[in-house]
Amino acid sequence: MTGGMVQTRATLVERRVIGAVHELRLHDPRLAARLGAGQAVLVRTGWGMIPYLRRSFYPIAIAADSWVLRLPPDGDLGHAWLRLAPEGSELDCLGPVGIGFRLPDGVRRVLALGEGEAAWTLLPVVVEADAFQLAVALAAEVITPRQAIPPARLPAAVEYRLTTVEGGRGRLDAFWAELLPWADVVVAAGSLAFYRRLAEAIREHRFVITRGFAQVLYPATFLCGTGACLACVADVAGGRRRVCLRGPVFDLTDVVSDR
Amino acid sequence: MPIELAPRNKRGLPLRSPVMAGSGAVGYGDCWPPGLDPRAFGAIVTAGVTMRPRSGREPPRLAELPLGFLLATGDHNPGYRRVVAQYAELWRRLGVPVILSLLGAEPGDRAWMATRLEEDDPGIAGIELPVPEDVNLGEASAFIAAVRRATTLPLLVRLPATRAAHLAETCVVAGADALVIGTPPPVVYPAPDGTPLEGPLAGPTALPFTLRGLRAVAALHLDVPLIASGGIQKAEDALLCLRWGAVAVQIRSLVWTDPAAAMHVAESVHAAFAADSPEG
Numbered sequence: 297m298t299g300g301m302v303q304t305r306a307t308l309v310e311r312r313v314i315g316a317v318h319e320l321r322l323h324d325p326r327l328a329a330r331l332g333a334g335q336a337v338l339v340r341t342g343w344g345m346i347p348y349l350r351r352s353f354y355p356i357a358i359a360a361d362s363w364v365l366r367l368p369p370d371g372d373l374g375h376a377w378l379r380l381a382p383e384g385s386e387l388d389c390l391g392p393v394g395i396g397f398r399l400p401d402g403v404r405r406v407l408a409l410g411e412g413e414a415a416w417t418l419l420p421v422v423v424e425a426d427a428f429q430l431a432v433a434l435a436a437e438v439i440t441p442r443q444a445i446p447p448a449r450l451p452a453a454v455e456y457r458l459t460t461v462e463g464g465r466g467r468l469d470a471f472w473a474e475l476l477p478w479a480d481v482v483v484a485a486g487s488l489a490f491y492r493r494l495a496e497a498i499r500e501h502r503f504v505i506t507r508g509f510a511q512v513l514y515p516a517t518f519l520c521g522t523g524a525c526l527a528c529v530a531d532v533a534g535g536r537r538r539v540c541l542r543g544p545v546f547d548l549t550d551v552v553s554d555r
Numbered sequence: 556m557p558i559e560l561a562p563r564n565k566r567g568l569p570l571r572s573p574v575m576a577g578s579g580a581v582g583y584g585d586c587w588p589p590g591l592d593p594r595a596f597g598a599i600v601t602a603g604v605t606m607r608p609r610s611g612r613e614p615p616r617l618a619e620l621p622l623g624f625l626l627a628t629g630d631h632n633p634g635y636r637r638v639v640a641q642y643a644e645l646w647r648r649l650g651v652p653v654i655l656s657l658l659g660a661e662p663g664d665r666a667w668m669a670t671r672l673e674e675d676d677p678g679i680a681g682i683e684l685p686v687p688e689d690v691n692l693g694e695a696s697a698f699i700a701a702v703r704r705a706t707t708l709p710l711l712v713r714l715p716a717t718r719a720a721h722l723a724e725t726c727v728v729a730g731a732d733a734l735v736i737g738t739p740p741p742v743v744y745p746a747p748d749g750t751p752l753e754g755p756l757a758g759p760t761a762l763p764f765t766l767r768g769l770r771a772v773a774a775l776h777l778d779v780p781l782i783a784s785g786g787i788q789k790a791e792d793a794l795l796c797l798r799w800g801a802v803a804v805q806i807r808s809l810v811w812t813d814p815a816a817a818m819h820v821a822e823s824v825h826a827a828f829a830a831d832s833p834e835g
Contacts, residue, residue, distance in 0.1 A: 301589045303815050340813070345788065348758050349619050350812060388813070390589070517747070519617055519626070520811035524579060524586035524602070526628045527617040536610045536631065 301391060301521065302326050308385045309362065315442060316369035318379050325361040327389055333358070333420035334396030334483075334513055334545040338521050339365070340388035341374035350390060351375065352518045354417035354485075354544075368413045368443075393521040394544045397421040397483050397511055403430065407479035409468065409494060410436040411486025412443055417513060418485050419445065426451040433457070435475060437468045437490075472497040482510035488551070495552040510548035514539050558597065558802050558828075560780050561681065561709030561732035568652060568681045568709040568732070570597030570803060572825040574793060577784050577805030578603060578656045578683060578713075583642045584649055588814035593651040595821040597803060600683050600711075601638075603658040606667055608634035615746035623758025623786075624808070625744050630658050635668050643677035652680035654711060657702070665698055669705035681709035681732075686722060688715045688741055695722055696729040703730025711735050716761075716785055719768035723775055733780040735805065736768040757808045762786025766799065773800030788816070790823035797824070 306324035313319075327337065338350035351374040357364035367375050381387070399406065399421070406425040408418045415436040425432045435457040438444045447456050457471050476482075476498055484494060491512050498505045516539035519527040528539040533550035537543075557569035574595070579602035581587055593599065611631025618625045632638065646653040655672070659665040665684060672679065684702060686695050699712060712726045716737035723734055739761035743753045756764070765785035772781060783796035784805035793804045804824070810817045 303589050303813075345622055345759055347619060348623055348812065349617075388815075390814070517615075517617060519624070520586070520588065522582075522586040522588050522811075524582040524588075525626060525811050526579075526602075526611065526631050527626055529611070529614055529616065529628075529631065531613070536613075 300330070301393065302330065304389045305386045306389045308381055308383055308387060311383060317442070318367040319356070319364055320367065320378060321357075321362050321364045322387060322389070323362050324389060327391055328358060328361055328363050331355060331358050331363055331392045332396035333424055334417070334511075335392035335394055336518060336521070336544060337363070337365070337389050337391035338393060338518055339378075339390075341377045347374045349519060351378075352393075352516075354513070356416045356419045357423075358420050366413075366416050390521055393518055394540050395542070397513075397545050399425055399428065399430070400481060400508065403480040405431045405478055405480045406433070407475050407482045408432065408434040409482060409484040409486070410434070411490040412438055414485040414487075414513065414515070415443070415445060418483060419449065421483050422454060423451060426454055433475060433478070435468050435471050437461070437486075469493070469497070473501055476501040481508075482548075483512075484510060484548070485513040487515060491548060491551050495548060498548070505549055505552075507547055507549050511545050512548050512551055513545055514543045514551065516540075516544055558780075560598075560711065560782070560803065562780070564707070564709045564732045566707060566709055568598075570652065572597035572821065573797060573803040573828050574821040574824050575600060575654075575782070575803055575805045576810060577807035578685075580805075580807040580810040583638060584645050584653055585642065588810060588817075590818055591810065591814050593649045595818055596651055598652040598654055598680065599649070600654045600805065601642075601656050602632060603630055603656040603685070604632050604635050604638045604668070605630055605658045605660050606635050606664040607660070608632065608637065609660070615748055615750050616752065618744040618746045618752045620742075620744055620756070620758070620760060623756055623760035625742060625752050625754045626757055627752045627754035630660075632658075635671065639671075639675050639677045643675070647678035653678065654681040654683050655679045656683040656685065658685065659698065662698065663701065666701035666705045669702045669708070672708060673706050679708065681711055682706065683711045683713055683735065685713040685738060686715060686726065688718070688738070692722065692725045696725050699726055699729035699731060709733070711782065713738055713784070714768065714772075716740065716764040716768040720771035720775065723772045723777055727777050727779050731779060733782060734772060734777070735782045735784050736765060736772055736801075737785065739764050739785045758812075759786050759788045762788070762792055765796070769796060769799055769801060787820070790820050790827075793820055793824045794827060797828075
């Protein structure tokens with residue numbers, strides 16, 4: 297269940313360090329109660345005004361009173377501050393932003409498709425679908441094994457396919473023929489190039505991209521999250537739209553034209 | 556006692572609080588962040604509108620700077636007709652004066668929209684006219700005078716902060732009821748993907764430009780209200796602007812990045828203003 301945006305003071309209650317990656321659990325009951333899979337949270341990082349802009353995160357886990365953000369290894373100043381913030385720190389959070397993934401009534405088989413780090417943002421919808429006792433398959437294509445979601449992080453009933461480009465096991469293309477005809481609905485997170493490949497594969501294996509079949513998370517960066525600033529616009533759904541209001545989850549046909 | 560932004564205009568433009576939501580801070584009055592509502596502000600200035608729809612700059616549009624950011628939207632807006640049709644009813648019931656920001660792609664566009672506003676009467680209390688960074692005195696005078704002839708609505712002229720003193724008197728003579736100081740200087744910086752973006756500075760880094768322009772224009776004693784805009788992040792910033800000659804301030808980036816802090820600024824400055832007024 298999601299609702300309107302709130303500005304909260306979340307408390308950093310747990311830090312999990314896996315190599316260079318940090319996962320932070322934030323105690324934030326007011327925001328967690330409104331947050332859905334695929335919605336963004338804008339987090340202020342730093343003690344003063346440096347950096348000035350909030351960082352956008354898509355939670356990788358959502359519980360009743362908390363949510364988890366993942367910090368991949370990168371050189372971002374705001375992310376660096378979060379890596380150093382001690383447990384007990386209070387973080388200023390604004391969210392949820394936009395419209396997330398929706399599991400339509402009547403679906404039984406959910407296919408989650410992720411590319412690289414973005415695959416992690418699918419975890420909440422995978423968990424939600426499993427909780428509804430739907431058949432769920434997650435297929436992820438990562439560059440390095442470090443980006444991969446460990447099988448232990450998935451519900452036991454979820455079928456998992458993983459390809460690592462560096463490991464020589466190639467891309468997800470080998471699985472399209474098997475997985476796409478099986479699925480009732482697809483949820484995906486990755487780059488626009490990944491979505492174009494997905495669209496091509498759907499055309500090949502299902503002949504046409506039906507509206508409602510595939511939902512994709514648009515890779516946008518937000519400033520205000522309310523639609524005022526016009527920073528997050530994207531050329532989708534036949535026009536230049538504000539991702540924070542119309543997305544960030546769009547129907548694949550809105551992102552990749554069916555031509 | 557309310558603040559009067561257009562004392563020489565027969566319609567007047569009274570504000571109950573000196574803190575305004577700057578241009579586009581809350582979109583067209585339809586984009587409110589959590590914890591903020593129209594009661595927080597003395598007035599709101601809408602996002603800019605042009606005569607015809609503009610799809611604006613293609614993404615990316617945002618680059619982060621030290622102590623601020625650069626936002627290049629390319630005047631993205633749905634155009635005058637759609638804006639008025641879509642928001643007039645909202646403006647009438649917001650309970651706060653709404654000031655429409657008019658942008659001009661062509662000479663005469665702004666005067667055309669001002670004429671239409673007289674006919675359409677969409678419930679706005681005034682017009683804000685941004686003066687482009689590169690206009691000369693003659694051009695500024697001509698387009699402001701054209702808008703002045705077209706409407707009796709209070710006219711707030713937004714000046715480029717770095718040229719405010721140079722342009723101020725000409726704009727007042729041409730018909731400005733109040734001066735907004737001002738639009739921070741344009742800068743160029745790469746977006747995260749390396750795309751070069753050009754646009755005005757935003758965020759706290761803009762405040763020194765605002766203060767410099769404000770002091771310079773205040774020293775001219777032009778007998779029109781001055782409104783400070785650009786870089787205001789704290790109640791202290793706003794109160795400093797009021798001490799240095801402004802009668803009101805506009806905040807925008809703070810509304811976007813920290814709505815709770817924006818509310819604090821609005822409440823604190825309003826409280827200080829009320830305490831200082833004769834009836835306070």
